[in-house]
Amino acid sequence: MQDRTRVPSTPSLQQHATRAAFFMPGFAIAAWAPLVPFAKARAGLDEAMLGMVLLCLGAGSLLAMPMAGALAARQGCRRVMLAAMLAACAALPVLAIAPNAVVLGLALFVFGAAIGAMDCTMNLQAVVVERESGRALMSGFHAFYSIGGFAGAAAMTALLSAGAVPVWACVAAVVVVLALVGVAFRHWRGERVDSDVPAFAWPRGIVLLVGVVCFVMFLAEGAMLDWGAVFLDQAKDMDPARAGLGYVAFSLAMTVARLTGDGVVQAVGAMRAVVAGALVAFAGFAVIVLAPGVTVALLGFVLVGIGCANIVPVMFTAAGRQTAMPESLAIPAISTLGYAGVLAGPALIGFVAHGTSLQFAFWCLAFSVLGVALATRWLRV
Structure with a gap:
């Protein structure tokens, strides 16, 4: 270049x-x-x-x-x-x-x-x-x-x-x-870039895996935005006027964790940070579902925010280091898959919740995030 x-x-x-x-x-x-x-x-x-x-x-x-x-x-x-x-x-x-x-x-x-x-x-x-x-x-x-x-x-x-x-x-x-x-x-x-670059390329190899991880993490983030207040209202009997506190807790925790995340990634390594984040996010979802009261459930939102915060940034760094695709194709593909998670999230969660329960839908999110920790064995770039 x-x-x-x-x-x-x-x-x-x-x-x-x-x-x-x-x-x-x-x-x-x-x-x-x-x-x-x-x-x-x-x-x-x-x-x-x-x-x-x-x-x-x-x-x-x-x-x-x-x-x-x-x-x-x-x-x-x-x-x-x-x-x-x-x-x-x-x-x-x-x-x-x-x-x-x-x-x-x-x-x-x-x-x-x-x-x-x-x-x-x-x-x-x-x-x-x-x-x-x-x-x-x-x-x-x-x-x-x-x-x-x-x-x-x-x-x-x-x-x-x-x-x-x-x-x-x-x-x-x-x-x-x-x-x-x-x-x-x-x-x-x-x-x-001096050579012509196609307008679109299907993600392949490690880029596809990175994109799937981003899809899952954006899906979890979208769930906090679209379903967090509904969950606190329906499952925890929280006053609807105050149920938005769940997303506030999530977003503030995510912002703080990202501001400090570069030091964490530098200190422990990218993949270890992803594993730790996925485990913390899984624990957060478990707390949200199992908490006996609203206060403890809000702590779960904080844990999900902390856990999710640095996984997507690490994925974009990985996209810049991989060699399966040019980064000018890999990053748009990953961005598109991630954004698809935000768009699909509300509908997917609603579909699962309608057929089972909102608690079960949140457990599905929890185990999807846990899968991100397992995926790191193939994400070393």
């Missing part, structure tokens, strides 16, 4: 710029979440129509991720990430003013494609920056996605609670993202 874009930079500046790259999509996607009720009312949608329209966001992401890797190989990460964040900034205000389901669906498709392209390309950037640093950095990078999500949701909720018009709240969020882009993009990587 040859860097054809001569931009003054240093390894430290590239690391900070990569952290900013992870913060931005987390901030942007979280800024959309508080807007959903406003968008639903403005477009005149019922719950069923809203569910269909929201699928456009996931569809855009899934289609964009594989193509983003090929574009990054040909154009460099910098150009793809810049285009992705500009597209996300253009789409976000439209989400607040969409007058009907068609416009909202199209805006969500563009927004999802932009976020998906950014998610994929920022991991390509992170792999190169981490590799050149000679030390573990990936968990810290991923922590900034979580920090961005917290900041975006908190800022948008505060603006809307203060009476801000949704579209102007979106404009404020866009200003924040554009300011970060203006500072960071000069230090994003500009290398291009």
